[in-house]
Amino acid sequence: xxxxxxxxxxxxxxxxxxxxxxxxxxxxxxxxxxxxxxxxxxxxxxxxxxxxxxxxxxxxxxxxxxxxxxxxxxxxxxxxxxxxxxxxxxxxxxxxxxxxxxxxxxxxxxxxx
Amino acid sequence: xxxxxxxxxxxxxxxxxxxxxxxxxxxxxxxxxxxxxxxxxxxxxxxxxxxxxxxxxxxxxxxxxxxxxxxxxxxxxxxxxxxxxxxxxxxxxxxxxxxxxxxxxxxxxxxxxxxx
Numbered sequence: 001x002x003x004x005x006x007x008x009x010x011x012x013x014x015x016x017x018x019x020x021x022x023x024x025x026x027x028x029x030x031x032x033x034x035x036x037x038x039x040x041x042x043x044x045x046x047x048x049x050x051x052x053x054x055x056x057x058x059x060x061x062x063x064x065x066x067x068x069x070x071x072x073x074x075x076x077x078x079x080x081x082x083x084x085x086x087x088x089x090x091x092x093x094x095x096x097x098x099x100x101x102x103x104x105x106x107x108x109x110x111x112x113x
Numbered sequence: 114x115x116x117x118x119x120x121x122x123x124x125x126x127x128x129x130x131x132x133x134x135x136x137x138x139x140x141x142x143x144x145x146x147x148x149x150x151x152x153x154x155x156x157x158x159x160x161x162x163x164x165x166x167x168x169x170x171x172x173x174x175x176x177x178x179x180x181x182x183x184x185x186x187x188x189x190x191x192x193x194x195x196x197x198x199x200x201x202x203x204x205x206x207x208x209x210x211x212x213x214x215x216x217x218x219x220x221x222x223x224x225x226x227x228x229x
Contacts, residue, residue: 004155036220041222042222043116043117043119043204043219043220043221043222043223044156044204044206044218044220045220046217046218049217090156092156100146100158100161100169101148101158101218102158103148103155103156103157104155105153105154105155106155106156
């Protein structure tokens with residue numbers, strides 16, 4: 001069985017500060033890893049994905065994530081957040097290109113001035 | 114930009130009633146999905162649909178649930194007799210052709226179902 005753990009349900013941060021949203025996974029086979037973002041009253045939108053190759057993945061809106069196989073982690077980072085980054089962030093994995101996604105519980109990023 | 118649209122955005126129903134949630138996937142997509150998120154819990158996979166049949170379903174997707182693609186554009190989720198625990202946000206998603214962007218599901222805004 002596979003699973004995704006997002007330990008932080010909420011992360012409050014001040015504008016222009018750096019942020020890291022944590023994601024750990026468990027799987028007995030190789031994985032593809034994703035971060036999705038959900039802005040208020042909108043659907044889930046793909047931020048970035050790790051399929052293979054370089055372990056540092058860059059996504060939209062200045063976010064990046066690093067795949068760490070030994071620590072089974074895929075933490076999301078941004079060096080300087082904006083108010084507009086306030087949203088819920090979901091980490092997800094799949095075992096192949098066409099299998100279903102397994103999601104974490106989500107982390108609410110709250111950016112204040 | 115093409116998007117997945119879902120209706121209704123919010124539905125309140127009495128326990129035991131039938132509910133149909135509707136989705137219009139992106140027009141050239143061939144794979145369709147329903148996920149749900151109970152408040153405070155994970156986004157959970159319900160069912161995937163391809164070539165006019167269910168390709169995969171989870172344990173949650175029991176006999177009370179059904180999906181249909183009644184025409185070339187809509188993809189519906191029906192709950193025959195709703196229970197309190199069906200209260201959740203239901204997300205529809207679609208994906209393009211095989212060989213397309215791996216794992217890139219395009220999600221709708223969700224339909225919030227409240228069962229009283």
